[in-house]
Amino acid sequence: MLTHVVVIGAGVYGAAVAAGLTRRGARVTVVDAGAPAGGTSGATFSWTNSCGKQPRAYHDLSVASMAAHRRLAAEAPQGDWYHEGGNLEWAEGEAARAGLRAKVAGVLDYGYEARWLDRADVLRLEPEMAPAELPPDGVAYFPREGWIDPAGLIGYLLATAVSGGAEVVRDDAVTGLEVTAAEVRAVRLASGRRLPVAAVVNCAGPQAAQVAALAGLVLPMRNTRGVLVYTSPVTVAVSRVVHAPRVHLRPDGDGRLLLHSPEIDGAAHPAAGGGYRVDQSAVDRVVEAAVALYPGIRAATVRGVRVGERPIPGDGLPVLGRAAELPNFHFAVSHSGATLSVHAGDLVAAEVLGEDRSAELAPFRFDRYRS
Template identity: 60%
Template sequence: MTVVVVGAGVYGAAVTASLTERGAHVLLVEAAAAGGGTSGATFAWTNSSGRHPRPYHDLRVAGMEAHRRLAAAVPGSDWYHESGNLEWVAGDDEREKLRTRVAGLVARGYETQWLSRAEVVALEPGIAPDELPAAEIVFFPREGWLEPARLIGHLLASSAARGAELVTGDPVTGLEIPAGGGFSVRLASGRRIAAEAVVNCAGPQADEIARLAGLDLPMRNTRGVLVRTAPTAPTAAAAVPVSRVVRAPRVHLRPDGSGGLLLHSAEIDRALGTSDTGEISVAPSAVEELLEAGRTLYPGTRPAAGATDAAGTAGTAGTAAHSVLVGERPIPTDGLPVLGRVADLPRFHFAVSHSGATLCLHAGDLVAAEVLGEDRGEALAAFRFERFRPPGG
């Protein structure tokens, strides 16, 4: 069976790997570079500690388990880091919400621990104790983070070894459905690919690919900002003083896998601006505020005197070399994934969601199985495209 997978981010790579493992011939088509879209600008935190409907929570937990299995099965795997997540909040109202959320997670059997300030400092010696509350710091030990580029590289390499073809820099511009069934996929280069099935893993552009198939996929994509710092030591192998995901009131941060840090906050997302010409930018003051919040929480991340910026020039005290990443998050309008076949077009499949880093391996495998005729109706029932259609539509 020949399948065209559209989009070579974490979802497209995972679906392709699962399809080829099952014996399908796959052409993975990417408009730009593999992993260069949303997957290249994501916090990549694997978790299910939010307030999610039960089917979505269970899907995310299964996604976390799929990452554990793959990492354990591949010798030398270096992309998955299950080091846990520390979280605390400021203010009585927020603390009450956190207590309620944690109680709900405990009731679902999700592994959770309440820690004191001293216990957190023992876990994270580089953290500033006076930045922590005395208690009510929650630790989710089975959560972690990914290095998406390395995961995608592994999945694509294993797929190529089983005959998959990767086509990059050539967007899909048309889908035709011949009278005999299947699809004719037209690319910008003029190439046409005959396929028996198509899987839409196009992330923020998933609605555009859906329209080519005559489908209306409602999306409410948002842009997110990450700040990546340069390595804090001369060699990338040197450890940063942060060991895990840390979600503090003013900054969320984690190691980036190359000796630096990845930082995020809701405030820096709000600092995004778009010029009259469509150019996207982030206020430098917001970037500096986020960096300073990270330095305050982890004093060991402050650059040494005389440190230089990314251009090699001397910076002001406390300024580290950094880069700003802006990514577009693919979010269906109800916030839930869209997965699996379309009832009226059963050879057209979706694998689209926010939190692709958590879900990609498990959800991608479910979708791949369904493409090849296996029954995954029970697992995918809550995530079908048809939920967006009006009754009787």
């Protein structure tokens, strides 16, 4: 058994990897420059899906990951972070409608659950939508999709890891990796602490490239920003993820709603004192679109605006598993971490401890960037 594994990052991936490692008997330290769930995992739309993901291996990994969420939520004493209410999506303009038709045809060809609804069908599912905002037909419905509460999931997974003996170190950034003879020997932290290791797992999300560089590895990343708007509690029943042309929204627990639109992602700008500022006009537009769709939420106020940095590897696909040139350095980095983390994180944990997961991980290895 490996004597000590350091997991860098305490988001959804880091928590899932740590839980998988401790369940298999490893001694684990999870380290994060901030607080658990304080980075991207705390500012994400967290939509669980495999809706149009390509190539087929990525789709299959996502479907297996959705099933892993269901199992974990069913097994956990309080699996209330997982919400499988389905996803409704429609488009405006012929080009966008053609794209949606192609997406639905593609997932149906893969055996993924999807069907077309008309306006009356949608109103039976979401009766408080404004009928005039819906097309007469052509609404795609993906019934097995949903959303997670990332903080709840991370809390459960880290508690599982800690009960198995893991240590969680917060507010202590990784500043160096000691590498000799093609092996990581130790992790150095900003506090001055030095952690001897048998293996390291890079779950650092948007900072994954910087952590990889400490090990002498070049990980291409093309991170993007995402702006999320959080409302006050509303007295309107919104039961599903909704992707309308001008607003994406979902429930966020305790009557709150989470709003997003790709159009406002560009309205986030670096602030002088750190962090980001978001143009108020962009926030107003996404709220207005939500009110047009659900008139009953007109009295809602904006309780918060968060900007998350989405970690996206250079080719858009996950980076998972060991690096061939540094075999005790492992990756668990991707976009769509809310969907993938429980399953993919466990696959990575299994490989760290010597299990053969080549069949599942081969399409996603870091080494594709070396060829």
